[in-house]
Amino acid sequence: MSAFVELAEGGVRLAVPLLLASAGELVSERAGVLNLSVEGMMLTGAFAGAVGASMTGSPWAGVGFALAAGLLAALLQAVLSVTLRADQIVTGIAANALALGGTTYGARLFFTDGRSVPGFEPVLGPLTVLGCAGLAVVAAIGLLLSRRTGYGLAVDAAGADAVAADRTGLPVAAIRYGVVLLTGLTSALAGAQLALAEVHAFTDNLTAGVGYLAVVAVIAGRWRAWPTALACLFFGIAQALQFTAPLLGLHLPTAVLVMSPYLIALVAVSGLVGSSRAPAGLTVPFHRESR
Template sequence: MSVVATQNTKVSAETETGGVKNWKNPVIYTVLALLSVFLIGIRAPEKTISLGISDGVRWFQAEPLQINPQVYGWVAVVIMLALAAYALVTTNTGKLLGRWVAPLFWLTFVTGLLVWAIGSTAKPSLSLVSLLTGAVALSIPMIFGSMGGLLCERSGIVNIAIEGQLLFGAFSAVLVGSLTGSPWAGLLAAMAGGVLVSSILALFSIKYLVDQVIVGVVVNVLVSGLTGFLFARVLQPNAPTLNSAPKLPGFEIPVLSQIPVIGPVLFDQNVLVYLMYFVVGLIWFALNKTKWGLRTRAVGEHPKAADTLGVNVNRLRLMNVLLAGAVAGMGGAFFTLVSVSAFNSDMTAGQGYIALAALIFGRWTPVGALSAALLFGFSLNLQFVLSILGTQVPTELLAMLPYLVTIFAVAGLVGRSRGPAAVGTPYVKE
């Protein structure tokens, strides 16, 4: 009895203190805080940053914020050192860190780096509204792509083919948009192109039970080669008629667009951004509040149990994979109907893979994937903004920025993020 009591007491103590001590985050915080002492503290630039906040709002005019990189840098360093010390002490006592620690640390670290990077440019002056507006726009392909991946993976199908869906959506949009002179026809064609790519994924992964990861990679290579060939042989020689699509229109929403800072960012955008709001909201509602969503989640977690209750597992998976292709295809339309009016080989530049990372980082939820895609879009836009401002950071490192953010974001979730239990596993009805 005494042995049992001792074991129960030990288990109870481990439960209260969080179990095994996890030193990963405290060590990361400590290393980054110490590096920040030398980078954004000691080596902080001397130029004052001018940050505009009233652009795009007619009734609200304010002087740009003046930020001293040296003062802000040392404030950020002190906060990070304090958080790192708190994390080390808390972990040493066996307690779990509060949920507020990680967001506060990373917010401080990222803003400190941002102030240092902007302060080191030739002209440290920019508009916060323009920076955020560009970030939202550049996030569109990754948001639609992650939503397409979400529809597949919550029903048990690994969607590595997001890159191919985006790329073929962009190709289809410019081709049909150029022939018809209508960006709306191009948008529908982009959706159809995404569905076509998804049908290949569905055919081999659901019907022929081929490894889903391998199928996705092969589809991406196939689409890349096919669109590259058609671009060189068909689009480029006939650019005026086949590779010059009109752009989707943009408009501002009255009243909402005049909210300071967030108004111009969220409500004075291209029509594809407003479609993104609708699609993300619809997927969230359908996934969490409808019978279809319940069945989709059940098929992704335990397909045999869902089959026992009368759900046609493979038919639901097929429907979701095709629907995912249509959603991802809309993201592909961004490249040729919003960003530019012409198609180029491999113009998606790996954003399909970043969309997949956003899905993982967002823990397979619509809001989480949306937030992660916005983060990656911000890093992508920051690369362009810093290049224009003339930063001292090497251009090669700037080009790596979105991918570095993706790697660090996903690596931080290793061991703590679990996808649907049945994802990647073909279902054969017995």
């Protein structure tokens, strides 16, 4: 197989978890909630997916475990950011640390005697059934919550000006709960994708920053769907290039590839090229008395 094909296939494979996680994150940020805890939700999903698949012997049961665990992690974040109006950045970073500590602790207790983790095999090019399902979920979110549907507009309204949205009768808190839980589900699916379709095991800190990369893709995509998807694809290829660069005869320090997504996002968000507008109410908690 030529190195270019390998690069393209690797890029697509690695882009799938990014697309999933950033699809949820994009909707959530549009509604005004910055979930830095995507990383933690992914890691939780990956761990629960591996545990579930290993316990039951069925990778689909693993996916179920992952979704349930992701929902729980998201519920924690939603209670903190929406109901308790806690700082979204602090709680996001703390939730990631909690997920890292929790899954590492759990792995010490559970994955002791070389338990095998049944996973998915590729069926469509480099994609597994789970990967295809993931892409379908991304497409569904893109269609149902675009700026051209009522739901999508409600999401944007909650993120642009929560107080005004509330005055028009939109259930701001419910919308924000919904988007955070959605992020939990898609991130957990992304984590399960990594554990069950890529690595076929759980190792400490399996996600290793992919969740943050998903948040970065949303920023680089300037809170718009297609640019975000493009950023995910590009970040996927940049990750794949770390493995295939030698085959292509490229001598690039790995570190340059590692930092490229963040530099791109920095340029995109700085407004040096074109304009970038974050949702006005991003990270601003809402409660009805604050007028």
